[in-house]
Amino acid sequence: MKLPPAIIGATGMDAFTHSFESFISNKANPICDMFALESMKLLSQSILEAYHEGTNVHARHKMLLGSTDGGMALTASGTAAVHALAYPLGGKFHIPHGEANSMLLPHVTRYNLDKIQDRMAIIAKEIGLIKDDTISADKAVELLIEQMESWTQELAIPQDLKAFGVKETDIEELALAASKVTRLLNNNPKTLDIKDIEELYRKLLN
Numbered sequence: 010m011k012l013p014p015a016i017i018g019a020t021g022m023d024a025f026t027h028s029f030e031s032f033i034s035n036k037a038n039p040i041c042d043m044f045a046l047e048s049m050k051l052l053s054q055s056i057l058e059a060y061h062e063g064t065n066v067h068a069r070h071k072m073l074l075g076s077t078d079g080g081m082a083l084t085a086s087g088t089a090a091v092h093a094l095a096y097p098l099g100g101k102f103h104i105p106h107g108e109a110n111s112m113l114l115p116h117v118t119r120y121n122l123d124k125i126q127d128r129m130a131i132i133a134k135e136i137g138l139i140k141d142d143t144i145s146a147d148k149a150v151e152l153l154i155e156q157m158e159s160w161t162q163e164l165a166i167p168q169d170l171k172a173f174g175v176k177e178t179d180i181e182e183l184a185l186a187a188s189k190v191t192r193l194l195n196n197n198p199k200t201l202d203i204k205d206i207e208e209l210y211r212k213l214l215n
Protein backbone atom coordinates (compact mmCIF):
# COMPACT_ATOMS: atom_id res chain seq x y z
CA MET A 10 0.00 0.00 0.00
CA LYS A 11 3.00 2.31 0.48
CA LEU A 12 4.55 1.66 -2.92
CA PRO A 13 5.15 5.12 -4.48
CA PRO A 14 3.13 6.05 -7.60
CA ALA A 15 6.19 6.07 -9.89
CA ILE A 16 6.96 2.45 -8.97
CA ILE A 17 3.30 1.48 -9.45
CA GLY A 18 3.37 3.05 -12.92
CA ALA A 19 6.65 1.51 -14.06
CA THR A 20 6.05 -1.98 -12.65
CA GLY A 21 2.45 -1.90 -13.86
CA MET A 22 3.58 -1.18 -17.42
CA ASP A 23 6.20 -3.92 -17.09
CA ALA A 24 3.48 -6.38 -16.06
CA PHE A 25 1.28 -5.28 -18.99
CA THR A 26 4.24 -5.72 -21.34
CA HIS A 27 4.83 -9.26 -20.01
CA SER A 28 1.28 -10.20 -20.95
CA PHE A 29 1.19 -8.29 -24.22
CA GLU A 30 4.47 -9.71 -25.50
CA SER A 31 3.63 -13.24 -24.35
CA PHE A 32 0.33 -12.98 -26.25
CA ILE A 33 1.89 -11.81 -29.52
CA SER A 34 5.06 -13.92 -29.18
CA ASN A 35 5.97 -16.78 -31.52
CA LYS A 36 5.58 -19.04 -28.50
CA ALA A 37 2.01 -17.96 -27.64
CA ASN A 38 -0.28 -20.89 -26.88
CA PRO A 39 -3.73 -21.42 -25.31
CA ILE A 40 -2.42 -21.53 -21.72
CA CYS A 41 -0.47 -18.29 -22.19
CA ASP A 42 -3.43 -16.65 -23.94
CA MET A 43 -5.79 -17.33 -21.05
CA PHE A 44 -3.49 -15.75 -18.44
CA ALA A 45 -2.31 -12.93 -20.73
CA LEU A 46 -5.81 -11.72 -21.62
CA GLU A 47 -7.03 -11.85 -18.03
CA SER A 48 -3.88 -10.04 -16.93
CA MET A 49 -4.26 -7.24 -19.50
CA LYS A 50 -7.91 -6.83 -18.55
CA LEU A 51 -7.15 -6.53 -14.82
CA LEU A 52 -4.19 -4.19 -15.33
CA SER A 53 -6.03 -1.92 -17.74
CA GLN A 54 -8.86 -1.60 -15.24
CA SER A 55 -6.59 -0.71 -12.34
CA ILE A 56 -3.28 0.88 -13.30
CA LEU A 57 -4.42 4.50 -13.33
CA GLU A 58 -6.52 4.17 -10.18
CA ALA A 59 -3.66 2.48 -8.32
CA TYR A 60 -1.29 5.21 -9.52
CA HIS A 61 -3.52 8.15 -8.57
CA GLU A 62 -5.16 6.74 -5.44
CA GLY A 63 -2.53 5.23 -3.13
CA THR A 64 -5.13 3.93 -0.67
CA ASN A 65 -7.37 2.24 -3.25
CA VAL A 66 -7.00 -1.35 -2.10
CA HIS A 67 -9.31 -2.67 -4.84
CA ALA A 68 -7.12 -1.19 -7.59
CA ARG A 69 -3.97 -2.59 -5.97
CA HIS A 70 -5.64 -5.99 -5.57
CA LYS A 71 -6.44 -6.04 -9.30
CA MET A 72 -2.88 -5.01 -10.13
CA LEU A 73 -1.43 -7.80 -8.00
CA LEU A 74 -3.64 -10.37 -9.69
CA GLY A 75 -2.92 -8.90 -13.11
CA SER A 76 0.81 -8.95 -12.46
CA THR A 77 0.70 -12.56 -11.21
CA ASP A 78 -1.33 -13.64 -14.26
CA GLY A 79 1.25 -11.86 -16.42
CA GLY A 80 3.98 -13.92 -14.75
CA MET A 81 2.03 -17.09 -15.57
CA ALA A 82 1.64 -15.91 -19.19
CA LEU A 83 5.32 -15.25 -19.67
CA THR A 84 6.28 -18.55 -18.06
CA ALA A 85 4.00 -20.34 -20.54
CA SER A 86 5.23 -18.27 -23.48
CA GLY A 87 7.89 -15.55 -23.28
CA THR A 88 8.60 -11.90 -23.84
CA ALA A 89 10.03 -10.56 -27.10
CA ALA A 90 11.64 -7.50 -28.71
CA VAL A 91 10.40 -4.88 -26.23
CA HIS A 92 12.23 -6.67 -23.43
CA ALA A 93 15.26 -7.37 -25.62
CA LEU A 94 15.64 -3.65 -26.36
CA ALA A 95 14.85 -2.62 -22.78
CA TYR A 96 17.71 -4.60 -21.19
CA PRO A 97 20.65 -2.52 -22.55
CA LEU A 98 18.81 0.67 -21.50
CA GLY A 99 18.69 -0.65 -17.94
CA GLY A 100 22.21 -2.06 -18.00
CA LYS A 101 24.00 0.94 -19.44
CA PHE A 102 21.83 3.91 -18.46
CA HIS A 103 20.05 2.55 -15.37
CA ILE A 104 16.67 3.31 -16.89
CA PRO A 105 14.06 1.57 -14.71
CA HIS A 106 13.01 -1.64 -16.47
CA GLY A 107 9.28 -0.82 -16.54
CA GLU A 108 9.93 2.69 -17.87
CA ALA A 109 12.14 1.34 -20.66
CA ASN A 110 9.44 -1.17 -21.62
CA SER A 111 6.72 1.45 -21.52
CA MET A 112 8.72 3.80 -23.79
CA LEU A 113 9.50 1.04 -26.30
CA LEU A 114 6.11 -0.71 -26.33
CA PRO A 115 4.21 1.49 -28.86
CA HIS A 116 7.20 1.72 -31.22
CA VAL A 117 7.98 -2.00 -31.25
CA THR A 118 4.25 -2.70 -31.63
CA ARG A 119 4.09 -0.47 -34.73
CA TYR A 120 7.13 -2.29 -36.11
CA ASN A 121 5.44 -5.67 -35.57
CA LEU A 122 2.03 -4.51 -36.71
CA ASP A 123 1.56 -6.39 -39.97
CA LYS A 124 2.17 -9.67 -38.14
CA ILE A 125 0.00 -9.06 -35.08
CA GLN A 126 -3.12 -7.21 -36.25
CA ASP A 127 -5.53 -10.03 -35.40
CA ARG A 128 -4.03 -10.56 -31.95
CA MET A 129 -4.14 -6.80 -31.29
CA ALA A 130 -7.86 -6.72 -32.12
CA ILE A 131 -8.50 -9.52 -29.62
CA ILE A 132 -6.66 -7.56 -26.89
CA ALA A 133 -8.49 -4.31 -27.74
CA LYS A 134 -11.80 -6.11 -27.32
CA GLU A 135 -10.76 -7.94 -24.15
CA ILE A 136 -9.69 -4.76 -22.36
CA GLY A 137 -12.84 -2.91 -23.41
CA LEU A 138 -11.43 -0.52 -26.00
CA ILE A 139 -13.94 -1.82 -28.57
CA LYS A 140 -17.43 -2.88 -27.74
CA ASP A 141 -18.71 -3.33 -31.25
CA ASP A 142 -17.88 -6.29 -33.52
CA THR A 143 -18.26 -4.14 -36.62
CA ILE A 144 -15.20 -2.07 -35.75
CA SER A 145 -12.29 -2.78 -38.12
CA ALA A 146 -9.06 -4.49 -37.06
CA ASP A 147 -7.21 -1.33 -38.15
CA LYS A 148 -9.24 0.83 -35.80
CA ALA A 149 -8.81 -1.65 -32.94
CA VAL A 150 -5.05 -1.59 -33.42
CA GLU A 151 -4.99 2.20 -33.47
CA LEU A 152 -7.00 2.38 -30.23
CA LEU A 153 -4.68 -0.06 -28.48
CA ILE A 154 -1.52 1.83 -29.46
CA GLU A 155 -3.15 5.10 -28.38
CA GLN A 156 -3.98 3.47 -25.05
CA MET A 157 -0.33 2.41 -24.54
CA GLU A 158 0.83 5.96 -25.30
CA SER A 159 -1.72 7.57 -23.05
CA TRP A 160 -0.78 5.33 -20.11
CA THR A 161 2.89 6.24 -20.54
CA GLN A 162 1.94 9.92 -20.54
CA GLU A 163 -0.45 9.80 -17.59
CA LEU A 164 1.96 7.70 -15.52
CA ALA A 165 4.60 10.41 -16.10
CA ILE A 166 7.03 8.00 -17.74
CA PRO A 167 9.46 9.88 -20.01
CA GLN A 168 9.06 9.26 -23.74
CA ASP A 169 12.50 10.48 -24.72
CA LEU A 170 15.79 8.71 -23.99
CA LYS A 171 17.50 12.10 -23.68
CA ALA A 172 15.83 12.38 -20.27
CA PHE A 173 18.22 9.58 -19.20
CA GLY A 174 21.35 10.97 -20.84
CA VAL A 175 21.24 8.79 -23.97
CA LYS A 176 22.80 10.37 -27.05
CA GLU A 177 22.76 9.55 -30.76
CA THR A 178 26.35 8.30 -30.41
CA ASP A 179 25.16 5.64 -27.94
CA ILE A 180 22.70 4.06 -30.36
CA GLU A 181 25.16 1.77 -32.10
CA GLU A 182 26.40 0.20 -28.86
CA LEU A 183 22.86 -0.17 -27.48
CA ALA A 184 21.67 -1.86 -30.68
CA LEU A 185 24.63 -4.23 -30.68
CA ALA A 186 23.85 -5.25 -27.09
CA ALA A 187 20.13 -5.70 -27.88
CA SER A 188 20.91 -7.78 -30.96
CA LYS A 189 22.59 -10.32 -28.70
CA VAL A 190 19.42 -10.96 -26.70
CA THR A 191 18.47 -13.69 -29.16
CA ARG A 192 16.58 -15.63 -26.47
CA LEU A 193 13.88 -12.93 -26.71
CA LEU A 194 14.37 -11.67 -30.28
CA ASN A 195 13.66 -15.20 -31.52
CA ASN A 196 10.22 -14.95 -29.88
CA ASN A 197 9.40 -11.76 -31.73
CA PRO A 198 6.82 -12.20 -34.51
CA LYS A 199 9.00 -10.18 -36.88
CA THR A 200 12.75 -10.43 -37.42
CA LEU A 201 14.88 -7.46 -36.36
CA ASP A 202 18.34 -6.83 -37.73
CA ILE A 203 20.74 -4.42 -36.10
CA LYS A 204 19.61 -1.52 -38.32
CA ASP A 205 15.95 -2.13 -37.35
CA ILE A 206 16.96 -2.01 -33.68
CA GLU A 207 18.91 1.23 -34.20
CA GLU A 208 15.86 2.78 -35.91
CA LEU A 209 13.64 1.80 -32.99
CA TYR A 210 15.99 3.42 -30.46
CA ARG A 211 16.18 6.52 -32.64
CA LYS A 212 12.39 6.90 -32.42
CA LEU A 213 12.95 7.57 -28.71
CA LEU A 214 15.50 10.34 -29.33
CA ASN A 215 13.44 13.38 -30.25
Ligand SMILES: [Fe+2]
Pocket residue numbers: 023024027092106110
Ligand atom coordinates in the same frame (compact mmCIF):
# COMPACT_ATOMS: atom_id res chain seq x y z
FE1 LIG B 1 9.77 -7.27 -17.57
